[in-house]
Amino acid sequence: MKKGLKIVTIGGGSSYTPELIEGFIKRHAELPVRELWLVDIEAGKEKLEIVGEMAKRMVKAAGIDCDVHLTLDRRHALQDADFVTTQFRVGLLDARIKDEAIPLKHGMIGQETNGAGGMLKAFRTIPVVLGIVEDMKERCPNAWLINFTNPAGMVTEAVLRYGQWEKVIGLCNVPVMAVNTESALLQKEEKDLFFKFAGINHLHWHRVYDKSGGEVTAELIDKLYGPDADPGKIVENIRDMRFLSDQIAQLGMLPCPYHRYYYMTGNMLQEELEEAQHEGTRGQVVKKLEESLFELYKDPNLDYKPKELEQRGGAYYSDAACEIINSIYNNKGTQMVVNTRNRGSVSDLPYDSAVEVTSLITAHGAEPVHFGAFPPAQRGLLQVMKAMEELTVEAAVTGDYATALQAFTLNPLVTSGDVAKVVLDELLEAHKTYLPQFFSTELAPVGD
Amino acid sequence: MKKGLKIVTIGGGSSYTPELIEGFIKRHAELPVRELWLVDIEAGKEKLEIVGEMAKRMVKAAGIDCDVHLTLDRRHALQDADFVTTQFRVGLLDARIKDEAIPLKHGMIGQETNGAGGMLKAFRTIPVVLGIVEDMKERCPNAWLINFTNPAGMVTEAVLRYGQWEKVIGLCNVPVMAVNTESALLQKEEKDLFFKFAGINHLHWHRVYDKSGGEVTAELIDKLYGPDADPGKIVENIRDMRFLSDQIAQLGMLPCPYHRYYYMTGNMLQEELEEAQHEGTRGQVVKKLEESLFELYKDPNLDYKPKELEQRGGAYYSDAACEIINSIYNNKGTQMVVNTRNRGSVSDLPYDSAVEVTSLITAHGAEPVHFGAFPPAQRGLLQVMKAMEELTVEAAVTGDYATALQAFTLNPLVTSGDVAKVVLDELLEAHKTYLPQFFSTELAPVGD
Amino acid sequence: MKKGLKIVTIGGGSSYTPELIEGFIKRHAELPVRELWLVDIEAGKEKLEIVGEMAKRMVKAAGIDCDVHLTLDRRHALQDADFVTTQFRVGLLDARIKDEAIPLKHGMIGQETNGAGGMLKAFRTIPVVLGIVEDMKERCPNAWLINFTNPAGMVTEAVLRYGQWEKVIGLCNVPVMAVNTESALLQKEEKDLFFKFAGINHLHWHRVYDKSGGEVTAELIDKLYGPDADPGKIVENIRDMRFLSDQIAQLGMLPCPYHRYYYMTGNMLQEELEEAQHEGTRGQVVKKLEESLFELYKDPNLDYKPKELEQRGGAYYSDAACEIINSIYNNKGTQMVVNTRNRGSVSDLPYDSAVEVTSLITAHGAEPVHFGAFPPAQRGLLQVMKAMEELTVEAAVTGDYATALQAFTLNPLVTSGDVAKVVLDELLEAHKTYLPQFFSTELAPVGD
């Protein structure tokens, strides 16, 4: 009989941690987490202690049987873990700020999961995640890796292809929020609707059906993106930018908020440029938000997740991670939208790639609900972005400069040619400390 | 607001009808069937009346609000139907007896859903089903067709490809029985296991996982087909024939009972020959069973499904049909194994083909759980059988002799060459009345 | 016994016609062209007469048995034709000048076969080509259509998919020039090298092998695009723009000159902007070139193709058309790079699409030499461009505005969002006369 679960959270000093704690507390009846290890690095020690103490207060206030451990020793923490969650940021928010500012300076969108910035984030993050996987092979070879470090799709691809590790699920809050928003808009309960998502992380489309068997996708497109729609602020960290209503209607599917970067590139760039001049880039804004969050967390009387966290932009991420863990542990077969190996479920993408697709979460992992083939408007963008991801992941692992340049060229948010090279060079130099693979004189071995 | 459902059952005089009635009765709280129309043809009038009267007694005894109608006028019955189920047999059991006897006489397996016999059944049945679809287009264009007339896979393929009708689900009791048997064998509840089936009707494989996330397929293979296994009588209408245990272990998946025809061809043929000499072919046995069932049904005091029906061989078929109707009506998302359009869920088969695969049954139909690619031992057999099905369906529609011969040649249960031609000719002649497409002098148009 | 061939050239008044005539003259021994019909429209009558008279002089000077006919009656000309070649330009060079100028005004590349301009050219051209195909079905149902009207790939796709006409080959001079240039660079004869091209029109890659069996692609990459290369002016109508040498080396294949638009977008745009300010857009330059060519053609003593034609930018186009006609007529099996139906030869593109691929030209058409799958850097760009082509062709046929917008969004040379819509609107308005499908109030039927 299983005694209880050991969870290890890499990047435990993150401001998101209270949501994760709350998630475990509210599922305690069916999900017996007995040990929670919050792991961070030396540079994050202070934050780890602040958020760790608060986590302990939350657990104590909830009166549940769960020990919270704080440590900088990752390998020790991983020993015999059941689930490992990852939510760290290599180079902290300062790195993000550079990812945003440098491309913008050269007239390109600066964004932390798309465009040049997102690709640099992949270069910094993937080697660290592959290091965690190596530790897991040694310390907890039966554990599941639940990743919500961005870019979550490319990280999943790297873990599957180069880490040779199958027990991984990548996670994003975008589908969760779409389901919430659209259910509310239709004035129906989530259980009375059927949502079918497919694509890759931050670039997926979905269709929605109701209980009568009818498809309500067109109705939702009209309500959300039609000529008379008032979309409101859908995702905290994406601007409230209207789509071209003709274009969305032609898709016959609902886009994700990040489609704005690809469908409204000119407008998004314009807005970013203006925003950078006034309030600062998103990274600069978030940095201030985080500082005030940590001020809150220091309050020795705070023993619950403060409302302010929701404005942070990552709401539902940690809660979704808890739900996945719960569904795996209890073989619930819950429908969730996750990053997993394609295996043909999205016909237009390579069989072995990572995709983000509606799946049943069972005791043995994610079983994709089959999606099939896309029409050309979706297919073309999806295929070029997946190729871009493959090249980015390869460059992240090998440190090959030309591969990185190729990935930049494919990304629709990067202007190709000399300017692409200039931006790449400047970004590599700016993040040099975190990119030994690009600066080492020795050849890095390519996996696969 | 929906008032209640109208169900039309084509072949309503079938001995299976009481199971269907029972299925609706036991689901009455959530599935408001208000009208049930049992439709049959002139030749089946007597049976329709016997079973129809019994159906009325069952409904009355259950005290539910549902009118049972008996009619020979199919088009009238179909008007405004919500669901149409099909369970008829063209040419009745006498045709089946010929399907079994003629191949056997020439040293080939005689079986009503595989081999030469099953192909002739397709030739007789498909034009009738396509006729029903044409009536549905006119009388109830929003209805679902739930087919459990055999060969259920080829019928589904024909409805999709030539009938151009998407709202069809084909059904078989074999997966239902496998789930029951294997859950019992593992001493676990079905809800604590995850079953993943894929293939085509009467030729699919499955894998099973338990709540710990571990795969229990190998354990089941060993229990059911290992050197020390005692399989017992798994399906009523398939002989209790042991598989070669080495072969099943190599598959790494559980076969279906009909695999015996393909994996144990020599032995199955031998047994059929012996059986035909002694007790008669399966069709002859069933004919006697049916006669005694109808004797029972005549009893004006019988108002429940008699136990004897379960020995008939089609147990769970009608109940599964009720469950599908229930899942569609209530958007339940139940996991069931059904015949539906592939759309890429089984990578080794054509995108548009019918497959039999674990699916979520929702208000808008069957959503396959993705299966992916098979290893070569499964792939080869599956692909040749699907090609055989495509040719058989095409021949059923066009009446093209050479296409029929080609289908015979591909079927592993038919010996190719002159003897195939002789058997085909003899079968066509024997069923001439039901095969106008093969004997008409005018060219039949090919759909698609 | 065949009497001799009848060739019909639509757009016969083109300045390219003398090269075509020269091509037939030099192949006269094996290719017995007896009738050549030059067809043009009312607006091109003057040019048709100038170039037509010159064609007659050329034929006469060569002393071959061939009648040259000039006509504005296309349907009459097509009667019993053996080959139809198309080389017309809807809206003449003035339309091209708009295709170039309007996008440029909004900060996008203006080019007649790529970007927004090339797409508008497709919108204007495809309906005309489909009209020719309809005439051919009636007047010369066994003829071959050899198209070299741009965008040649999309025109071929339209003819195959919407025209339902299989006997079409699309042609471009880019591969011809690559073969010439690279053979010279290697100081080898073409017959001692093996060239393997694949992709789509104006976006293909190739590999080269020599007689020793070794691949010389890397050597050519280095010579043409390496850090020390001096590429020179490869194609007349494409600027002499250096690629990033790292990027081309990573490809492991030779790009085509039009890749500069996709790989060097920033630089190409900059150059176009400068050029437009000084010498005018390419269309304006060509217009002047053409005027001086027609002055030459008027000379009643000119009875051979003047050297000046080669500077026009379309050299080898017409000669390649003659060679295809010759190879078909004589079943030569020559290796040529043509636009034809994929049928799986380029694994990464849809089975039924048009591709541009090394093929054997035989009496029954183009047989692609198999190419297989591309690595991700090529695959991603190729797939997004093919999807863009599919949408462009669909919009050209249906006149659907949203489909056109979707195509614009996918094209890497168009900035998506409001500016895409503005450019599209302005271009549609500018070409309104030639785009009834977009302005008609009646619904256009979609083929396929």
Place this chain on the structure above:
Amino acid sequence: MKKGLKIVTIGGGSSYTPELIEGFIKRHAELPVRELWLVDIEAGKEKLEIVGEMAKRMVKAAGIDCDVHLTLDRRHALQDADFVTTQFRVGLLDARIKDEAIPLKHGMIGQETNGAGGMLKAFRTIPVVLGIVEDMKERCPNAWLINFTNPAGMVTEAVLRYGQWEKVIGLCNVPVMAVNTESALLQKEEKDLFFKFAGINHLHWHRVYDKSGGEVTAELIDKLYGPDADPGKIVENIRDMRFLSDQIAQLGMLPCPYHRYYYMTGNMLQEELEEAQHEGTRGQVVKKLEESLFELYKDPNLDYKPKELEQRGGAYYSDAACEIINSIYNNKGTQMVVNTRNRGSVSDLPYDSAVEVTSLITAHGAEPVHFGAFPPAQRGLLQVMKAMEELTVEAAVTGDYATALQAFTLNPLVTSGDVAKVVLDELLEAHKTYLPQFFSTELAPVGD
């Protein structure tokens, strides 16, 4: 500058060798073979000497500059070879006789390249070929392996998949003979026809076009297999068995002679049984033929290929091998039908498999002419046979009994069930000496 070629022939003592010598002699002007090493094993020493001496006489009589070496030291012979040809038979004709007799005894077709016999031949041959490949990696890593040892398709598959050796071409005389026969039947020269073959070794179909562009496949089908055809003896080692003319017409393609085993299974079995009773199996007949051939070869005055060799059944094999070597050496781009890696050219088979397909033979190997997708009658048989081949090759490498049994089950010529197991056991036992992989107690490592 290349000095001249070194060819190594493994199985040099074969009765076919004189055809090979003749092939090199007649191509001497363009193919400068300077060294020919005939290699055999101890058991073949006597035959090697007889045929080797004759080879020397042939070379001398031709007056060409070529040294013929005879050796039992394979590794020595392979040093610096340019081409290696393989034409050996593991276990000699006695093994073939067992391959034929044992299945026949159990009511199954006994044939050396199909059915149970051909599979056993694969089990014996593949490990030896993989050993040769290992020697080549060390001694002549740039050489081409031209294999015509049967089963040539599975051997090629094994070399590609498990040998990881790309420079291999597998060869069969069946397409050569079809081209000869059909050209003659059409009274046309081969160069005026276009032949397009695709499939796998001994199971391919082809289409034929003439110089007018018309397809003449149907005409050939009618002449060869129509109701009034008189096929004659097409291939020496296949019986003169008529196909069912309806069936062949439905294919719309020409079958290969070995299709008789699959399309006329009942008849072929009947004939084999009768033949075995009277003249003996084909192996027994060939053994006598060979003995008399070697008697001829002993004649010290015989210095040319005797006519009697053509009756041996392998005519054109060695000549085709010479032509491939010539085409590679001279980068001729000749169209030949060879076994090579699919790479998508036959859409219905796995991308990495060996296929037999019309190819251009160039200096860097075989470039398939694209074939595309088959209709279902061809597709089903082809796919099940390829899966059978994959399992057979895997079993040959691993010695895994269950995999062998699975392969037997898939083969349409083997009756599945207990009798398959009995035949497999008996064959393994009979060939035990040559099958260490099946009898070793140590686990054989699986490549790939």
